[in-house]
Amino acid sequence: MSLLQVEDLAVSAGDLQLVDGVTLDVRAGEVVALVGESGSGKSLTALSVIGLLADSLKVTGGSISFDGTAFHGASGRDMTDIRGKELAMIFQEPVSSLDPLMPIGAQVAESLIVHGTATPAQAAKMAVDMLRRVGIPDPERRAHQLPAELSGGMCQRVMIAAALISKPRLLIADEPTTALDVTIQAQILDLIRDLATQDGTAVLMITHDMGIVAEMADRVCVMYGGRVVEQGEVEDIFLRPRHPYTDMLLRTIPRLDHPPKQELFAIPGNVPSPSDWPTGCRFKTRCDRVTAQCNNRPVLGTGHHRTACFHPLTGESYDRFA
Amino acid sequence: MASATRYRSRYIAGQLLAWWPAILLGLMVLMAILAPLIAPLDPNRQDLLGRLKLPGYEGRGGTYWLGTDELGRDVLSRMIYGSRVSITVAVLSVLLSGIVGVTVGMLAGYLRGWPETILMRLVDIFLSIPAILLAIITVAVLGPSFFNVILVLALTRWPRYARVAYGQTMSIARRPFVTLARSMGCSVPRALLLHILPNIISPILVVATLEFGLMVLFEAGLSFLGLGVQPPTASWGAMLSTGRNYVTSAWWIATFPGLALFLLVLSANLIGDRVSDIIGKGR
Numbered sequence: 001m002s003l004l005q006v007e008d009l010a011v012s013a014g015d016l017q018l019v020d021g022v023t024l025d026v027r028a029g030e031v032v033a034l035v036g037e038s039g040s041g042k043s044l045t046a047l048s049v050i051g052l053l054a055d056s057l058k059v060t061g062g063s064i065s066f067d068g069t070a071f072h073g074a075s076g077r078d079m080t081d082i083r084g085k086e087l088a089m090i091f092q093e094p095v096s097s098l099d100p101l102m103p104i105g106a107q108v109a110e111s112l113i114v115h116g117t118a119t120p121a122q123a124a125k126m127a128v129d130m131l132r133r134v135g136i137p138d139p140e141r142r143a144h145q146l147p148a149e150l151s152g153g154m155c156q157r158v159m160i161a162a163a164l165i166s167k168p169r170l171l172i173a174d175e176p177t178t179a180l181d182v183t184i185q186a187q188i189l190d191l192i193r194d195l196a197t198q199d200g201t202a203v204l205m206i207t208h209d210m211g212i213v214a215e216m217a218d219r220v221c222v223m224y225g226g227r228v229v230e231q232g233e234v235e236d237i238f239l240r241p242r243h244p245y246t247d248m249l250l251r252t253i254p255r256l257d258h259p260p261k262q263e264l265f266a267i268p269g270n271v272p273s274p275s276d277w278p279t280g281c282r283f284k285t286r287c288d289r290v291t292a293q294c295n296n297r298p299v300l301g302t303g304h305h306r307t308a309c310f311h312p313l314t315g316e317s318y319d320r321f322a
Numbered sequence: 323m324a325s326a327t328r329y330r331s332r333y334i335a336g337q338l339l340a341w342w343p344a345i346l347l348g349l350m351v352l353m354a355i356l357a358p359l360i361a362p363l364d365p366n367r368q369d370l371l372g373r374l375k376l377p378g379y380e381g382r383g384g385t386y387w388l389g390t391d392e393l394g395r396d397v398l399s400r401m402i403y404g405s406r407v408s409i410t411v412a413v414l415s416v417l418l419s420g421i422v423g424v425t426v427g428m429l430a431g432y433l434r435g436w437p438e439t440i441l442m443r444l445v446d447i448f449l450s451i452p453a454i455l456l457a458i459i460t461v462a463v464l465g466p467s468f469f470n471v472i473l474v475l476a477l478t479r480w481p482r483y484a485r486v487a488y489g490q491t492m493s494i495a496r497r498p499f500v501t502l503a504r505s506m507g508c509s510v511p512r513a514l515l516l517h518i519l520p521n522i523i524s525p526i527l528v529v530a531t532l533e534f535g536l537m538v539l540f541e542a543g544l545s546f547l548g549l550g551v552q553p554p555t556a557s558w559g560a561m562l563s564t565g566r567n568y569v570t571s572a573w574w575i576a577t578f579p580g581l582a583l584f585l586l587v588l589s590a591n592l593i594g595d596r597v598s599d600i601i602g603k604g605r
Contacts, residue, residue, distance in 0.1 A: 050505055052501055052504055052505060054496070055434055055435065080507055080509060081507070082507075083504070083505055083506065083507040084505065084506035084507030084508075085507060088505065088506065089502075089505040090502075091498050091501070091502060092498075093498055096497060096498050096499060097498040097499050097501075097502045098499055098502070099499045099503065099517050099520075099521070100499070100521065101520045101521055102516075102517070102520070110503065110506050110508065111506040111507055114506060114507040114508055114509070114512065115507055159502065162502070162506060163505075163506070
């Protein structure tokens with residue numbers, strides 16, 4: 001059974017629908033990547049799951065269940081018990097995501113203290129151990145430092161330590177490496193993967209970087225215009241993409257064997273803003289396979305590898321990463 | 323070597339110069355605490371034969387360094403005891419109005435929506451009522467006393483803190499670190515107290531130091547109007563009030579408490595300015 005099951009989730013800001021019909025599931029211990037361009041609704045989906053949408057945003061439809069318990073239209077209050085304990089999240093901006101005036105040791109210990117899992121003294125000790133686990137050198141001393149005394153990469157490690165100290169069953173990572181430089185990115189991704197594997201934590205990784213997806217994910221969920229357009233195992237998505245958007249997204253990745261002096265591929269057009277999303281298939285304005293049928297809304301379908309498209313790419317199982 | 327010593331002593335002198343308001347305020351607080359030890363005479367002991375005597379008068383009790391008032395009481399001793407009223411009233415009313423105002427402001431700034439509307443409109447209503455009018459009505463209903471003065475001051479001044487706390491909370495509450503804290507299972511009160519309050523406390527402290535001076539003046543004003551601390555308890559405001567009647571014949575009764583009031587308020591305001599400068603630099 002799935003650990004996290006999101007069914008037909010809709011989020012709106014007033015009359016403006018920002019996410020509609022997101023369906024995805026995360027099974028225990030696996031890494032699922034949620035991919036899409038900016039504004040495709042990835043982060044909103046994640047924040048809905050943890051029940052921390054901004055006040056102006058509301059879950060207007062669908063259901064979210066965690067470990068069999070439904071949080072339909074969760075106001076957030078009923079989730080306080082599992083937040084931090086079974087479900088944790090890390091964010092994009094490591095430096096501004098830490099309380100600037102609280103020593104990092106205390107921030108790491110926070111979830112233990114909030115949930116009463118440990119006494120303050122035990123929690124402080126466990127926080128130091130956790131800081132050591134995420135690779136902070138000299139953790140006893142560092143625990144007393146403030147976030148401003150640490151680098152961005154270190155802050156991201158602290159945030160990971162804070163999220164994973166209670167050994168949650170699901171970690172939501174919202175673009176955890178976007179603000180970091182490339183060498184640190186690799187270290188942080190390795191760290192998340194190692195710790196998640198050791199503790200059996202499932203990860204919902206939100207990213208727009210296909211390289212991260214290929215490296216980390218077991219399964220992939222591609223979003224466009226507030227909807228899930230394709231879902232499948234990582235090999236399916238990369239080797240046998242069926243939705244034209246996924247296909248174009250993969251073709252935008254520059255390759256070393258790309259013929260020199262030839263223009264790189266770009267998806268034509270821009271991502272439409274939520275106020276002027278086309279009716280029917282939302283990708284139809286930029287798609288090369290569009291027909292009259294695309295004015296109807298495509299459904300995601302069923303099965304392991306499913307796509308919301310009337311004219312999916314088929315057959316030619318071309319090996320693009322050979 | 324010699325120049326280093328000179329540099330250091332110059333540095334210390336500079337610091338003393340810069341912080342003289344704090345030193346003065348500290349001395350006044352010390353004076354209030356140690357009043358029974360340092361007051362030369364009993365502040366309430368009357369000597370009707372030694373009324374309205376000039377500073378330096380040698381009377382039955384001893385030397386009256388700052389003269390005597392209309393009942394022959396020692397002005398210096400009354401001033402020393404009067405500092406207790408001024409400072410405790412100011413401290414307690416700043417604390418009370420600060421706690422109420424910050425709580426209201428933070429709740430309004432964090433919760434938004436209808437609590438924000440109700441609380442902040444309440445703040446507006448309180449700001450629109452003239453402070454003296456509110457004070458007179460409250461005292462008329464509750465009767466004048468030491469604690470009612472504190473209550474009245476808190477009642478009129480809390481909206482100031484609420485405004486500052488409200489604005490600051492709004493800007494901090496949407497910062498990612500609050501969301502992170504909430505994602506770790508932090509309840510709203512815990513997030514407010516542990517994560518938001520420490521991050522908004524500096525501007526509130528500036529307001530509080532400036533308010534301290536104002537509270538001293540307000541207390542004096544209330545006592546001056548007879549709405550504050552009741553006789554025979556010495557209070558600077560009350561001394562000014564009675565001294566006013568004799569200002570042409572016995573200037574010392576009103577002058578010295580007035581001077582003390584002036585110095586206390588001045589030092590409180592200068593400290594407030596310095597604190598806000600330092601915090602401004604830190605940003």
